[in-house]
Amino acid sequence: MSWLSIIALALQTAVGFQAASYALGAVGLNLQFGYTGLSNFGHVGFLLVGAYGMAISADRGWPLWVGLLLGVGAAIVLGLLLGIPTLRLRGDYLAIVTIAAAEILRLVANARPSEPLTGGSPGIGGLTSKLGFFRHNFFPERRYAIGNSFVFTDRQLWSMMWAWGLAILATLLIRRLIRSPWGRVIRSIREDEDAARALGKNVVVYKLQSFILGGTIGALAGALIALDDGSVTPDRWIAPFTFALYTVVILGGAGTVWGPIVGAAVYWFVLQAAEGILKNLWFDVGETMIGAIRLAIMGLGLAALMVFRPQGILGSKKEMLASGR
Amino acid sequence: MLALPLVHLRRSLLWLTVGFVVACVVFGQPASADTASPPDNSAPAATGCAFGKADAVAANGGPLGKAIWGRLCQEIDGAPTYADGVTITVSKDGAVVGTATSADGGIFVVPIPGNGTYQVALDTETLPNGFTLTDSKRATLDGVSVNLGDQQVAFPMGEGKVVARSLGDYLTTMVKGLRLGLILAVAAVGLSMVYSVTALVNFAHAELVTVGAIFTFGFNTIGVPFWISVILAMIAGGIVGALNDIAIFHPLTKRRMSPLAMMVVSIGVGIAARNLLQIIFGESGRRYAGAADQRERKFGPLRLTPNDLTIIAICVVVLIALVVLLRKTRLGTAIRAVADNPDLAASSGIAVDRIVTIVWVLCGALTALAGTLYGLTLNVKFDMGFILLLSMFAAVVLGGLGSVAGAILGAIIIGVVQETSGLFIDTAYKFVVALAVLILVLLFRPQGLLGKKERFG
Numbered sequence: 001m002s003w004l005s006i007i008a009l010a011l012q013t014a015v016g017f018q019a020a021s022y023a024l025g026a027v028g029l030n031l032q033f034g035y036t037g038l039s040n041f042g043h044v045g046f047l048l049v050g051a052y053g054m055a056i057s058a059d060r061g062w063p064l065w066v067g068l069l070l071g072v073g074a075a076i077v078l079g080l081l082l083g084i085p086t087l088r089l090r091g092d093y094l095a096i097v098t099i100a101a102a103e104i105l106r107l108v109a110n111a112r113p114s115e116p117l118t119g120g121s122p123g124i125g126g127l128t129s130k131l132g133f134f135r136h137n138f139f140p141e142r143r144y145a146i147g148n149s150f151v152f153t154d155r156q157l158w159s160m161m162w163a164w165g166l167a168i169l170a171t172l173l174i175r176r177l178i179r180s181p182w183g184r185v186i187r188s189i190r191e192d193e194d195a196a197r198a199l200g201k202n203v204v205v206y207k208l209q210s211f212i213l214g215g216t217i218g219a220l221a222g223a224l225i226a227l228d229d230g231s232v233t234p235d236r237w238i239a240p241f242t243f244a245l246y247t248v249v250i251l252g253g254a255g256t257v258w259g260p261i262v263g264a265a266v267y268w269f270v271l272q273a274a275e276g277i278l279k280n281l282w283f284d285v286g287e288t289m290i291g292a293i294r295l296a297i298m299g300l301g302l303a304a305l306m307v308f309r310p311q312g313i314l315g316s317k318k319e320m321l322a323s324g325r
Numbered sequence: 326m327l328a329l330p331l332v333h334l335r336r337s338l339l340w341l342t343v344g345f346v347v348a349c350v351v352f353g354q355p356a357s358a359d360t361a362s363p364p365d366n367s368a369p370a371a372t373g374c375a376f377g378k379a380d381a382v383a384a385n386g387g388p389l390g391k392a393i394w395g396r397l398c399q400e401i402d403g404a405p406t407y408a409d410g411v412t413i414t415v416s417k418d419g420a421v422v423g424t425a426t427s428a429d430g431g432i433f434v435v436p437i438p439g440n441g442t443y444q445v446a447l448d449t450e451t452l453p454n455g456f457t458l459t460d461s462k463r464a465t466l467d468g469v470s471v472n473l474g475d476q477q478v479a480f481p482m483g484e485g486k487v488v489a490r491s492l493g494d495y496l497t498t499m500v501k502g503l504r505l506g507l508i509l510a511v512a513a514v515g516l517s518m519v520y521s522v523t524a525l526v527n528f529a530h531a532e533l534v535t536v537g538a539i540f541t542f543g544f545n546t547i548g549v550p551f552w553i554s555v556i557l558a559m560i561a562g563g564i565v566g567a568l569n570d571i572a573i574f575h576p577l578t579k580r581r582m583s584p585l586a587m588m589v590v591s592i593g594v595g596i597a598a599r600n601l602l603q604i605i606f607g608e609s610g611r612r613y614a615g616a617a618d619q620r621e622r623k624f625g626p627l628r629l630t631p632n633d634l635t636i637i638a639i640c641v642v643v644l645i646a647l648v649v650l651l652r653k654t655r656l657g658t659a660i661r662a663v664a665d666n667p668d669l670a671a672s673s674g675i676a677v678d679r680i681v682t683i684v685w686v687l688c689g690a691l692t693a694l695a696g697t698l699y700g701l702t703l704n705v706k707f708d709m710g711f712i713l714l715l716s717m718f719a720a721v722v723l724g725g726l727g728s729v730a731g732a733i734l735g736a737i738i739i740g741v742v743q744e745t746s747g748l749f750i751d752t753a754y755k756f757v758v759a760l761a762v763l764i765l766v767l768l769f770r771p772q773g774l775l776g777k778k779e780r781f782g
Contacts, residue, residue, distance in 0.1 A: 039585055041592075085768040091585055092526045092726065096718045097767055100760040103715055111753030243592050250589070288608060292600040299596030306590045307577065 006276035008149035013272035014265040017156060020163030021225050022267065026248040026260035027170045028217030033246070034254035035178060036210040037190035038087070039095040042102030043245055046215040048237040049074035050222030052109060054131065055124040055232035056117065064131045068223055075219035078105075079212035087207045099239060110234040123233030133227040134158060159228040166224065167261055170217050175257045177213075186210055190255075240295060247302045253315030262313055271298070374398035374405050378477065384432045389475045391439055397431040397447075399456050399482035407431030408456045408482070412448040417441060426451075442470045445478050458482055472609070493626035498745050504633050504702070506740020507640035510733040512695035513717045514647060515566075515688030521664035521727035522684050524584040525574060529595035530692065530717065532602065533569075534710030537562045537693025538700035539606055545613050555697050559690040566689020570682050595711075603707040610704035636698045643694065644733055647687075651729060660684060664727065715756070716743065719763040725776020734774060738762075 013019065025047055032038040053071025057064070082101050086094045109118040118124070128134060139154035152160070177183050185206050188196045197203050226232045244267070252263025271294055278285045278293060285293075305312065376396040381389060393415055397408040411427045415435045422443065427433040437443065446465040449458065458464055459481040469478055516530045540561045544554035573594060577587055621628045651657035662670040663680045671677045696710060703709070720739045724731025739759050746758040766773065 037585075039588065085764070085771075089767065089771050092588070093722065093767060093771065095526065095588065096722055097764055100715055100719065100763055104757050104760045107757050108754070111751060111757075113751045113753065240596060243596060246589060246592070289604060292603045296597045296600035296604070299593045299598070299600065301593070303590045303593030303597065306586055306593065307582075310586060 005149060006273060006280065009276055010269045010273040012150050012152075014269040015160070016152075016268070017159045017163055017228055019264045019268040020160055020167055021221050021228070022245065022248050023261045023264035024163060024167040024170060024224065025218050025221035026245050026252070026264055027167060027174060028214035028221070029245050030214075030249045030252075030254060030256075030260045031174055031210055031217070032214035034249055034256070034259065035174075035183070035190060036186050036207060036214075037091070038207060038211055038214075039091045040098045040211065040214070041095045041239075041242055042082075042098030042100070043215075043218050044237045044239065044241040045078060045098070045102030045105045046075050046218035047222030047225065047241070048102070048105050048109070048234075049078055050219030051226035051232045051237070052118060052124075052222075053219070054223045054226040055119070055127060058127045058130040059119070059124050061130065064133065064227075067131065068220075071219045071223045072216055075215045076212055079208070079215040083208045083211045087204050087211065099242070102237070102239065102242065106234050106237050109237075118234070119232075121234060123231055125231035127226060127232070128230040131227065159224070163221075163224050163228075166220060167264075170220070171257060171261060178257070182206075182209075187255075240298075243302065244298060247298055247305070250302065250305050250310070250312050253312030254310075256312070256314040259312055259314045266313065270301070374400060376477070376479075378475075381432065381434070381477070384430055385434055389434060390436065391471075392434045392436050392475045393443060393445055393469065393471065393478055394432070394434040394475060395478045395480070397427050397433070397456075397480060397482065401455060401483070406455075408453050410451060410453065412451045414446045414448065416444045416446070437471065440471050440474065442468055445469050447480050456482055491626075493628070495745075495748065497627050497629065498748055499741060500627055500629060500633070500637075502741035502744030503737065504637050504640075504740070505744055506737035507637055507644070508695050508698050508702070509713065509716055509720050509740050510736035511640050511643055511698070512692050512713060513720045513732045513736045514644070514729050515692045516717055517721045517724070517727055517729055517732035518660070518664075518684050519688050520721070521729075522660070522667070522681050523574065523578065523587075525587050525591065526584070526718075526726075527569075528588065528592040528714070529569070529598060530591075530688075531710035531714035532595050532598040533562060533565065533689055533692040534696035534699065534713055535599070535602055535707060536565055536710075537696030538705045538709060539602065539696075539707075540693060541697040541700065542611065542613060542705045551613060555694065558697055559693050562693025562696075563686040563690035566685040566687070566692070567682055569689070570685035574685075575678065575681070599708060599711055606705075606707050608707070610706035610709075612704050613701065632701055636701060639694075639698065643691065647691070648729070656683065716740075716759055719759050722763055723766050723773055725773030728773065728775045731773055731775035 025043065028046070029040065029043045032040045032043075050071035053069075053074055054064070054067040057067030057070055078101070082098055086097045108114055109123075110121050112120050114120060134155055137154060137158040139157045141154050143151055143153055144157060145151040178186070185196060185201050188199075189201075189203055189206060193203055196206075222237075225236075229236075248263040248267045249260055250263070251267055252259030252261065274294060274297055275290055278290050374396075376398070378389075381394050381396070385394075397411055398405050399408065400406070407427075407429070408431045409427050409429050411431075411433070412424060413427065413433045413435055414424045415422045415437060417437075422437055423435045425433045425435040435445075444465065444467050447458070449461070449464050452458075463480065466478055466480075469476060512530075512534055515533070516527060519525060519527055519530075537558050540558035541551075541554045544557045545551050549557065573590070574587060577590065582590075621630055624634075649657075651660060659670070659675045659680050660683070662673070662675055663677050663684075667677050670680075699709060699713065716739055717736070720736035721732050722735070723738060724733070724735030739762065742762055743755050743759045746755050750758070
């Protein structure tokens, strides 16, 4: 593999479904963390309920839209359950409770007694045939390519279309909201909660709204991932997934409209490029080793970004909560 | 921060005791001392069907060699009955490695080429009349990992019934919970102390646990006696703690970075460290050389390994020493002053930065010790600390963020609740219980059991 093809593959990944689903998940997280200043470290929990909504619906033979409603409904309930007790507390508490709640959801889905509902640790498969996500695919069945690289199947294009479409729609919605009076209150809460309260705003309600809306967008991302994978297993929804979404948000620029989308594309470009390079060294690097190195790069990247460029690619330092006040 | 509001302590302990007694009455009948109780708290196995390596060696008429072995036994009319003539097939990566038929006494020994992960299948067609598997889906066991040459596998048979547990079992589980709780306490006080002087919720704390265990493992492996390795690992852990402060978090505090942003940094550092440890140490869990052969012995009604007692003793001594250090020495007073109000402490002549570094060193050393002890109960693995992390958070929040006494109390509660919950509900949910306790506490007493009351939102 030449350097050119490594870069081509990395670019392909940057526009692929994975990047798109991360972008959608990150848009929700950006509303919570970037605009409202909520440290939701259990965002993956929202993705999980979205995915399991689809999976359980498929398992029961219900149609796709029921699965979607199930996932979104569960995300709203989860948001209320977590938000009402913890949004009154300091940010540290929200962080710990949300990460704990996401783990609870994963462990419960994984446990043997939950098998009738969630399928236990093997999860639920066969979503593709049962829900018929690809039945309406209007891309003719063939491989699409530009030259020898950028090869996508019709199914990949279909998933990508939905994921990028939803990510952009959600972004436009957030842009609209943030420029509204509601958005101004949200950002003022991030800047100074007490000031917002002094102006007579019910801060907890605003935070709850932002938390639930962000979580719902996360659930949509989870549902899409379930549809694209065709199966849902509990071990996909682990805490590092949340931290990857944080990396995406901060990389793109927390509290910027297009940050999550740019961040997701760049994040996947870097990871895929790193993997491509590791696979083409003069010595052999094992598959698990590559996974570990990729995660180590992500971790170091997250820490370094936070220290050296907290505003990310698109942000301005003034706008950035995390740059410290 | 250390002043024990005794009223709260007493009240919470009272409720805890009441809750536990009620739970015992509701969920089980602690029968009168029944000596032949199951040896372990995990699976309520039928008493007469207990089987161990010594029995297997005796039945095999010699050492087992490299093998997967076990005994097929079902209680029929109250008497253990053995299934002979049952075919057991062992395969690896889809290829059959060996087959055996259970002999008289239901014992089977399947030779295998060596350590690795195997699939063990029982042919239910060959089961004699009257024998059934408790769970028909468990006729094939995937992912049986063999690390020490040979491995026992069990196919539970007969109606799954819960054997009445004796009081001794409850007490043993309580003590095992106490052991876990004390390890958690030693690990969590560092987290809490660092929070109290820097306002940082350190997600990389988990890796300090792992690093401690790996240091001990490393020193022990190159031939240093175990307990000297522990002390060396604590020193090394203290150095790692100091490096955390000097290289990462002190410069960030100087830049006036917000605690939330530092938390994100610590997450990144934690992920990177965990994966680097995986690259260095490898993926599999390993045991200390000197820690093998820990058989459970009877101590009155309790069944514990000698290690359990050592661990409990060490933790108690260390925690008492820490509390004495904080309450009775000048250094302790200085630490508490910085925790209460850094500016005030600085203006009364305390070198705040140095105190923060000392707290980090203490934190690193204590956490390394906790990691070592946790490795002693299970094995040493690159993600062992990460598995404990949420329990540590739960303990610290339960006790009150920033309070050392609170962290100790919270950790013991979390440990005991986590272990004993296995008696009443499926063990798969035991982490869930601990985390649910955390969320409930935040609902009703957000400042934690011993935390200072603050004005929230």
